[in-house]
Every structure is written in structure tokens, then in C-alpha cells.
Amino acid sequence: MDDNNETYSDLLRRAAKQLSNAGIEGGLRDARRLMENAGGVSAAELIAAENDVVSTETLNVFEEFIERRAKGEPVSRIAKKREFWGLEFDISPDVLDPRPDTETLVEVVISQWQEHYKSVLDLGTGSGCILLSILHEKRQALGIGLDQSEAALEIAKINSKKLELDGRTQFNTSNWFETVKGKTYDVIVSNPPYIPSADIEHLDVDVKEYDPMSALDGGKDGYDDYRHIISNAKNYLAASGLIAFEVGIGQADKIAEMLAKVGFLHINIRKDLSGVKRCVYATAPRV
Ligand SMILES: C[S@@+](CC[C@H](N)C(=O)[O-])C[C@H]1O[C@@H](n2cnc3c(N)ncnc32)[C@H](O)[C@@H]1O
Structure with missing residues (x-):
């Protein structure tokens, strides 16, 4: 028998307060997302159910989620999901x-295709978020x-598989x-690790403890x-192919220089929405 009599709306308000007391901003938004996951409901279903009483089972899962969030664990890590490029990606402790x-x-990549x-x-x-988002747009690739x-x-x-792209993708431990020695590709993309080792201990908790x-x-x-x-990329890039990197704050100019030094052409930098030089791209060197 269910002995809980709190409604979704009561519970969300209580959780938002708990998060705010723990110093988490945007507590109500986080509580909503965690409730969607705890109860297996969509955002719209949650709005429609605001005055319904929450089952004890959902309540227990939700309370555990809120406790983890209050300790600083990111919502995406708790939900094991992240939206990227309008698509939903599973995540685990093994992936960024x-x-x-x-x-x-x-x-x-889409604009230079x-x-x-x-x-x-x-x-x-x-x-797989970068590759799968590109392939989602470029249906022949x-x-x-x-x-x-x-x-x-x-x-x-x-x-x-979830995005139904498994017929066009391959994944190798490498x-x-x-x-991929001896092979060439039209586009090479990478967001490699780029934090200087000594800076890692100064990163925010939600990064250094969960990524x-x-x-x-x-x-x-x-x-x-x-x-x-x-230094190796030109061996793997087709003629007139595109190479594109994500870079850390303040790294773009040096990456552009590194590309120029080994002969890459049409080197460009793109800023992100915060105005940070976030991406450096170029075309293959002449052969
Ligand atoms: C910054 S994460 C990027 C992950 C994903 N592409 C993204 O943008 O969210 C860097 C990735 O490079 C991988 N990595 C690190 N060293 C590597 C190596 N020597 N060879 C292949 N992959 C490596 C890590 O395991 C990690 O998945």
C-alpha cells in the first residue's frame, strides 16, 4: 500500500528548496529533469500530473537523485543521458x-561539407556525440x-544503434x-584531451570528479x-579533405600555427556562442 501523499508539485518545490540550500542554482529545473527520469515521464506528462500523488517507488528514486545532485553530481550523470545537437545520448562514467x-x-563540419x-x-x-551528430545530418556518409x-x-x-546509425558506423579501440593505417577519410574531427595536467586539480567538481x-x-x-x-593527420586525410578540432580556451591560435607548419590550407577559427575561439579547421595540404 502506498502511504505517500505528496503531489508532484509539492515534491518538486521541496526538492528545489533542498537544492537551493545546498548552493545549487536552477534547482527547480534540475528537480524537474530528475523527476522525469525517476518517474519515467516526459516533461509534458510531468506538467499534466502536477497535482497527482507520487508513488512511493518514484519518491524513493527521486530522493536519492536529489541527494546526489545536492552533493554536486551533474544532472546528466545522474540521468545517464545528455542532449546534444537535439539528439539524446546515453552517457556513463567512462565517457566525457x-x-x-x-x-x-x-x-x-556541416557548414564546410x-x-x-x-x-x-x-x-x-x-x-560518439560528434560523429553521430554529423552522420545524422549527412545521410550518405x-x-x-x-x-x-x-x-x-x-x-x-x-x-x-539508438539513433539508427549503426549501419553507417564503425568503432575501433585505437x-x-x-x-586505420593506410586509410584516408574526407573529414577528420577531434575533440582530444586538452587540459594541461597541472590545471586538472583546479577544475570544477562536476568536471574533475565525474569526467x-x-x-x-x-x-x-x-x-x-x-x-x-x-603531425600524422595528412597521411589520413583525402585530397581537399577537411580537418576540424575543438580547442580549449586560449589554444586556437597555437593550433592554427601547428596546422600551418605542416602545410594545411585555408585555416580558420570559429567562436562558440560565448565568443570563445572554440574550433580550428583547415583543408588538406597540397600533395
Ligand atoms: C575530450 S574527450 C572527447 C569525447 C567526445 N568526442 C566528445 O567530444 O564529447 C577525449 C576522448 O579522447 C579519448 N582518448 C584519449 N587519449 C586517446 C588516445 N591516445 N587514442 C584514442 N583516444 C584517446 C578519450 O578516451 C576520450 O574519449
Whole structure:
């Protein structure tokens, strides 16, 4: 027998207050998203049910979610889902939580796409959010996502299937280009780890405690992985192909220089919605 008599609306208000007391901004919004997940209801269903009494089962799950949120765990980590490029992606502790800023990289690839492009290589694919968003737009293209983390690739494969893109995708465990030697692609994209090692301890709790370290740590100056990728990329990029990177704050000009040094052409920088130089892209060097 259900002995709870709190309505959704009462419970949401109580949870929002609990979050606000814990110093979390936007508590009501977070509480709504967590309730949608705890009760398995959509946002619209939740609005329609505001005056209904919550079942004890949902209440217990929701209260546990709110306690975790109050301790700083991101909503997406609790819900194990993140919306990116208007699509829903599963996430796990093994993948970087996709960031809205990374949509800039997808935008660049879509805006620079040439009719003859057919193949995309995503280095450090994580949840697969970049590759799968591109393939969702470009229905004729094939894509391959590489990552050193097998556990991350399991999530990318789940996302590929859920988005019905599994017929056009492949995922390999690979130390950067290792498993694609001898192949070329029309588009190479990457959002590699780019935080300087010494800065990691200063990151916000929701990043340093919940994103995998292997997705963050870019070595002493943050450029280790860019150096490796840029010095090898021309061997894997088709003639007139596009290469595009996400970069950290303040890194764009140096990445542009690194690309110029090894002969990439038409080098450009794109800012994100906050005005940060977020993406550097270029076309293949002349052969
Ligand atoms: C910043 S995350 C990006 C994840 C995803 N592409 C995104 O944008 O949300 C970097 C990814 O690179 C992967 N990675 C790190 N070192 C790697 C290596 N040597 N070879 C392949 N992947 C690597 C990490 O496992 C992680 O998934």
C-alpha cells in the first residue's frame, strides 16, 4: 500500500528548496529533469500530473537523485543521458559528458561539407556525440570513431544503434590513428584531451570528479594530443579533405600555427556562442 501523499508539485518545490540550500542554482529545473527520469515521464506528462500523488517507488528514486545532485553530481550523470545537437545520448562514467560548446565543431563540419565527402573519422569519439551528430545530418556518409577506451566505445555503439546509425558506423579501440593505417577519410574531427595536467586539480567538481581523467588530461602544456594528431593527420586525410578540432580556451591560435607548419590550407577559427575561439579547421595540404 502506498502511504505517500505528496503531489508532484509539492515534491518538486521541496526538492528545489533542498537544492537551493545546498548552493545549487536552477534547482527547480534540475528537480524537474530528475523527476522525469525517476518517474519515467516526459516533461509534458510531468506538467499534466502536477497535482497527482507520487508513488512511493518514484519518491524513493527521486530522493536519492536529489541527494546526489545536492552533493554536486551533474544532472546528466545522474540521468545517464545528455542532449546534444537535439539528439539524446546515453552517457556513463567512462565517457566525457558532451558539452554544448562541442556543437560548434559539428556546425563547422556541416557548414564546410563538400558534396563529394563520404567518410568521417572521429578521433577520441567518447560517447560518439560528434560523429553521430554529423552522420545524422549527412545521410550518405559513413563514419568511424576511434577511442583508446573500450568502455567508451560500448556507449558510442549503444548511441549509434539508438539513433539508427549503426549501419553507417564503425568503432575501433585505437591509440589515435593506430588501427586505420593506410586509410584516408574526407573529414577528420577531434575533440582530444586538452587540459594541461597541472590545471586538472583546479577544475570544477562536476568536471574533475565525474569526467574520466583520460578524456581531460592533455599533458604538460595541454597540446600533447594535438601535436600527435596534427603531425600524422595528412597521411589520413583525402585530397581537399577537411580537418576540424575543438580547442580549449586560449589554444586556437597555437593550433592554427601547428596546422600551418605542416602545410594545411585555408585555416580558420570559429567562436562558440560565448565568443570563445572554440574550433580550428583547415583543408588538406597540397600533395
Ligand atoms: C575530450 S574527450 C572527447 C569525447 C567526445 N568526442 C566528445 O567530444 O564529447 C577525449 C576522448 O579522447 C579519448 N582518448 C584519449 N587519449 C586517446 C588516445 N591516445 N587514442 C584514442 N583516444 C584517446 C578519450 O578516451 C576520450 O574519449
